[in-house]
Amino acid sequence: MSSDTHTAPAAPPPDAPVLEARGLTKHFPVRGLRSNAVVHAVDGVDVSLRSGQVVALVGESGSGKSTIARLLARLYTQTSGEILLHGEPVTAHRGRAFRRYCRRVQMIFQDPFGSLNPVHTIRYTLTRSLRIHQPRLRGQALEDALAALLDRVQLQPERYVDKYPHELSGGQRQRVAIARALAADPEVLLADEPISMLDVSIRIGILNLLKDLRDRLGIAILYITHDIASARYFADETRVMYAGRIVEHGESELVTQEPAHPYTQLLVRSAPDPENLAAQDRTGANGEPPSMVRPPEGCRFSPRCPFATDLCRSKVPDLVDVGDGRKVACWGYVGASDVEPAERDLIPALGSARVGVSA
Numbered sequence: 001m002s003s004d005t006h007t008a009p010a011a012p013p014p015d016a017p018v019l020e021a022r023g024l025t026k027h028f029p030v031r032g033l034r035s036n037a038v039v040h041a042v043d044g045v046d047v048s049l050r051s052g053q054v055v056a057l058v059g060e061s062g063s064g065k066s067t068i069a070r071l072l073a074r075l076y077t078q079t080s081g082e083i084l085l086h087g088e089p090v091t092a093h094r095g096r097a098f099r100r101y102c103r104r105v106q107m108i109f110q111d112p113f114g115s116l117n118p119v120h121t122i123r124y125t126l127t128r129s130l131r132i133h134q135p136r137l138r139g140q141a142l143e144d145a146l147a148a149l150l151d152r153v154q155l156q157p158e159r160y161v162d163k164y165p166h167e168l169s170g171g172q173r174q175r176v177a178i179a180r181a182l183a184a185d186p187e188v189l190l191a192d193e194p195i196s197m198l199d200v201s202i203r204i205g206i207l208n209l210l211k212d213l214r215d216r217l218g219i220a221i222l223y224i225t226h227d228i229a230s231a232r233y234f235a236d237e238t239r240v241m242y243a244g245r246i247v248e249h250g251e252s253e254l255v256t257q258e259p260a261h262p263y264t265q266l267l268v269r270s271a272p273d274p275e276n277l278a279a280q281d282r283t284g285a286n287g288e289p290p291s292m293v294r295p296p297e298g299c300r301f302s303p304r305c306p307f308a309t310d311l312c313r314s315k316v317p318d319l320v321d322v323g324d325g326r327k328v329a330c331w332g333y334v335g336a337s338d339v340e341p342a343e344r345d346l347i348p349a350l351g352s353a354r355v356g357v358s359a
């Protein structure tokens, strides 16, 4: 007797990622050079975004953060690696499947003035998005959806709907840009430096709005920033990027308050947060980010790291678990039994800069 093979697919676990990148890599060809030179913008990055969670991607300028957002938004094609939506590999670059993906995964850009067309009113901009993503909406239903969008980003519809972008403040424009993304009813928002061009006084309002969307709508958010202090405030998880690779990730509170990787310690030390300054002056690391065309061998932070040894300069450290749910890519956290016997003396001694060792 044959058994019934048409069983329903198992429901995904509740904490399954909505959007995931595995081994994401992007190399840009260097134009004008008669060679195979490439910019190693992103090399082997993993990211998982879950419903109702904010993941911060933190790092200096040029570390590859925006490239990751653009890869996830399908504005760029990856050199290698996989992107998965609800566990399904995403391959389409056009057609219906691509449009469906773009609806689910929306991007918010740094410059709200540049991203809103100055010749159109807010009504026009938002109505157009609603019509694209929800073509059945007409008449009063469309008006109601428009008002609901503005309400959701805390702008009074009657006051703002007929204004032009130049009549709004930077914060209000960013709210409209967020409303336009919400018109697609997305599951994921990719927020690329959403507050860095805004006055300091209104930044917190935009982060609170995004938090509200995370909590009330369960949207998964990738928050890209230079500012590790804002990651502590806003993100559930923080991933620290250096020169195209993730060097540390874990709960934001741990990563920002007790940074483990010497680079994260440098970032925290240079963050403009007076509470953190005294506690974080541990490493003395300084210098400039490396060339992304010819990145250093081994750990890419090694030329700036005061603890670096020949092991760091020659071999890439894997991300290893440091025991508190956090992963760090630093030879200083790799146990002696996990390296070749000849390399044991080359494990960098982080001393009191090593997490778990008091100063």
Ligand SMILES: Nc1ncnc2c1ncn2[C@@H]1O[C@H](COP(=O)(O)OP(=O)(O)OP(=O)(O)O)[C@@H](O)[C@H]1O
Pocket (backbone or CB within 6 Å): 028, 029, 039, 040, 041, 059, 060, 061, 062, 063, 064, 065, 066, 067, 068, 226, 292
């Ligand atoms: N279209 C492109 N063509 C060539 N190189 C690029 C391109 N886009 C980015 N890069 C390079 O890739 C590297 C990573 O850039 P990316 O913009 O992703 O970094 P970032 O961390 O977002 O920096 P920022 O915070 O300044 O935006 C940089 O060296 C950059 O010059």
